[in-house]
Amino acid sequence: MIELEGLTVRVGGFTLRDITLAVPAGGYALVIGPTGSGKTTLLEAVAGHQRPARGRIRLGGRDVTALAPEARGVGFVYQAYHLFPHLTVRQNIAYGLPRGDAADRRVRELADLLGIAPLLDRPIGRLSGGEQQRTALARALAPSPRILLLDEPFAAVDPATRHVLRRELRALHEHEGITTLQVTHDFDDAMRLGDHVAVLAEGAIAQQGRPEEVFRYPDSAFVARFVGSGNVLAGEVRLAGAGPEGAAPARFESGPLVLEVLAERAGPAHAVIRPEDILLSRTPIGATVRNRLVAVVERVERTGPVAHVHLDAGRPLVAAVTAETAGELALAPGDRVHLALKATAIRLV
């Protein structure tokens, strides 16, 4: 179990502020954020390489805030692997193990599990990116740490290898039952690997929760944009009358685009609209839907079973339709189309 409580870390001019995060025993959590948001610093603080200015770190229920890295029982894999260049693959994996038969067996077991047994006696200089990555993982796992910290483990491998490694990592996580905290800039990793995700923005957690939850209900424009929740429009909410308690019908104005929404208070806001919630038609759509708009098609992107239609509705919008629908509508740039959008599908943040 990893518990971070109000963790503040200062490194150079950068500050990681008030991080509170919990990963249950055996869980897999991801911290995602753009470059420079403090992801590596966070991991280094958990491992004990950076001393926090404030806050507590508990690993497996034990307060380790003041402990040296070697007393924390964590495995660490850096983005660039940082294998020991003067040692072979075998010596790298065995580095954290006391010498003996048990060490040889553990090296063998991990090498088999990760498919690097044939490489054991190779020097580090002659490994591919994927092989280095597996060696670094095996080295971190060898002493059977209770906690595994991964810094962008897929950043330096090609997409095909990334796919395989993700699957292997998940399998390895199940096999070793190890509590894992990974940082990444790729929300895809979070959706495929994590039970829990925290979005880091400029040194602070902007939002955390289950990956689908964060993706579906982003609570800030930053998170919505970063995780790719869909259309993010900046604008202003105007309540229809003296608003009663709770959400009430209101108007959201983003330049020339005006939408009917449900809002609790007036003022500047962002509207997040998922592309699949926008209905497209050649003819006007059913009168029960509150928002009926007319837009001009700018371009259509087909990616497998889904087509993304880029529209100009006074503000740029992207709608997602099935490839089949896209074919039936025969949309071409410059075409005028009708849009329908439920007020409940517009999330104000």
Next chain:
Amino acid sequence: MSRPAWSRLAVTLLAALLVLFVLGPLLRLLADAGPAGLGEALRDREVRDAIALTVTTATAATALALLLGVPLAWLLARRPFPGRRLLQGILELPVVIPHPVAGIALLLFLGRQSPVGRALASAGLEVVSHVPGIVAAMLFVSAPILVSAAREAFRQVDPRLERVARTLGDTPWRAFRRVTLPLASRGILAGALLAWGRSVSEFGSIVILTYNPKVASVLIFDRFTAYGLPAAIPAAVLLLLLALALFALVRVVQPAGAE
């Protein structure tokens, strides 16, 4: 000939001139002594003693420089502290100080008139006009070379490698011994060899601090002034051969890419 061909030729000619200027005197010296002169030098007891004294004092100075310089180099490479840049600059001063000036400064600092010299003498360590004076002069001029080479060698080692070693259970000292030191060792060794060579070639400060017993460079100067050029040549060749052997060793040891 086209313009690029002309400029290539000009560059080659200029380069060749300097190479000749460096190699010419060395080859001339080797040719002048010949195998006979070399044999003569080796039979000369005074020459043999001077070479032996040079090698032992240079080795002692290098060992001292390693002992004192490696921890300092590590501090300079890894621990930011106030005045680090200034200290780094001060450590490089001996390189620009004329060697007789260094000798005079050392004489004032370590001589019987100074508290340091008196303290050393009462502890039984006579520096000036004794062997320790040679080692002191050599250490003064060669330590900066070793410190800057070792500092660069430590800097080349990614601190994250140490961090990985720490998470794998190493104490800071154990991580240093198992990761940082092995990775920096070639660079440190190359620096030690250069420092050793610098010690062997030192003359200006040694001649002021300890004229007798004579190291090789002092002996050669002594023979040249007392008996003329021919008397100085055999010992000079011997010292040159020693330097060439060292040069070859440095080429072998130096980490790839560190020129």
